[in-house]
Amino acid sequence: MARVYTEADAPLAPLLNRTVAIIGYGSQGHAQAQNLRDSGVSVVIGARQGLSWERAQADGFEVCSVAEAVQRAEVLMLLVNDEHQPTLYAEQIAPHLRTGHALGFAHGFNIHFGQIIPPEEVDVFMVSPKAVGPQLRRLYLQGHGAPCLIAVHQDFTGEAKSIALAYARALGGTRAGVYETTFKEECEADLFGEQAVLCGGVPALIRAAFETLVEAGYAPEVAYFECLHELKLITDLIYESGIRGMLFAISDTAQYGAMTRGPRLIDDHVRQTLRTILGEIQRGEFAREWILENRAGRPVFHALERAAVEHPIEQVGETVRSRMVKV
Numbered sequence: 001m002a003r004v005y006t007e008a009d010a011p012l013a014p015l016l017n018r019t020v021a022i023i024g025y026g027s028q029g030h031a032q033a034q035n036l037r038d039s040g041v042s043v044v045i046g047a048r049q050g051l052s053w054e055r056a057q058a059d060g061f062e063v064c065s066v067a068e069a070v071q072r073a074e075v076l077m078l079l080v081n082d083e084h085q086p087t088l089y090a091e092q093i094a095p096h097l098r099t100g101h102a103l104g105f106a107h108g109f110n111i112h113f114g115q116i117i118p119p120e121e122v123d124v125f126m127v128s129p130k131a132v133g134p135q136l137r138r139l140y141l142q143g144h145g146a147p148c149l150i151a152v153h154q155d156f157t158g159e160a161k162s163i164a165l166a167y168a169r170a171l172g173g174t175r176a177g178v179y180e181t182t183f184k185e186e187c188e189a190d191l192f193g194e195q196a197v198l199c200g201g202v203p204a205l206i207r208a209a210f211e212t213l214v215e216a217g218y219a220p221e222v223a224y225f226e227c228l229h230e231l232k233l234i235t236d237l238i239y240e241s242g243i244r245g246m247l248f249a250i251s252d253t254a255q256y257g258a259m260t261r262g263p264r265l266i267d268d269h270v271r272q273t274l275r276t277i278l279g280e281i282q283r284g285e286f287a288r289e290w291i292l293e294n295r296a297g298r299p300v301f302h303a304l305e306r307a308a309v310e311h312p313i314e315q316v317g318e319t320v321r322s323r324m325v326k327v
Contacts (some may be wrong), residue, residue, distance in 0.1 A: 021073035027133030108187030144173030
């Protein structure tokens with residue numbers, strides 16, 4: 001079981017005498033910077049000239065180049081996309097690192113798979129909020145928080161864990177619970193969850209079920225409602241009450257169908273495929289594949305992206321959603 005930390009375990013003091021440089025002002029950078037500032041932490045933004053720079057300035061932050069932000073701060077949080085981090089680190093961060101710097105990540109990919117290898121004389125930690133940026137910010141403003149994972153890869157100063165806990169608290173994470181993990185565990189579990197369930201498995205199942213109904217002669221709009229639209233109702237119930245709570249909330253007909261047909265879908269063949277996917281992640285095969293894909297200009301990525309956009313469920317969904325009242 002992972003250890004859970006709350007407000008009492010995470011004083012802000014380790015951050016209050018330090019400047020934090022948020023590197024990248026996208027979805028997570030935007031939310032984390034504002035939560036840190038509202039918690040009393042000194043923040044500077046490291047960004048490229050352009051939209052992110054202008055947005056950070058409009059939000060009242062001092063913005064400078066990444067290199068200057070590294071020089072000015074004691075704690076660095078790298079929040080650009082995984083595939084851009086190694087080059088950015090090598091060119092604009094590594095040359096300016098000082099002994100005792102604390103280098104933070106929100107995901108373990110580049111440290112775990114050796115794409116970034118920091119010098120021994122810096123702390124390396126992770127704080128991974130379990131929320132997208134807008135939700136992280138919204139929960140903080142509501143007086144709540146998103147759960148966070150923390151991990152320490154290098155503890156040169158002896159303060160890496162204290163800094164990680166303080167950072168998680170400043171985001172609002174200790175209001176919901178901060179869970180201790182490792183870079184390896186977070187990285188591999190995160191990739192697996194994305195591929196097997198959240199972003200890979202569920203959308204693939206939706207498309208396959210939609211295709212099955214349409215091929216059998218059902219109206220595409222009906223198939224869309226039954227296989228995609230109503231998914232939000234079920235995921236909201238699962239989010240609020242777990243799978244058991246969801247089953248209690250639906251009709252007995254739906255519950256019986258779920259309990260008898262669900263295991264037929266997720267059979268031994270599917271379970272073996274899940275083990276295979278996890279093995280590819282654990283052995284670094286997926287990481288190597290993704291790194292090479294980026295170096296080659298993303299030919300497979302772009303082809304699959306086009307196919308997803310052109311799937312009939314997208315055209316049907318766009319029409320259906322255009323008629324719905326936005327709330």
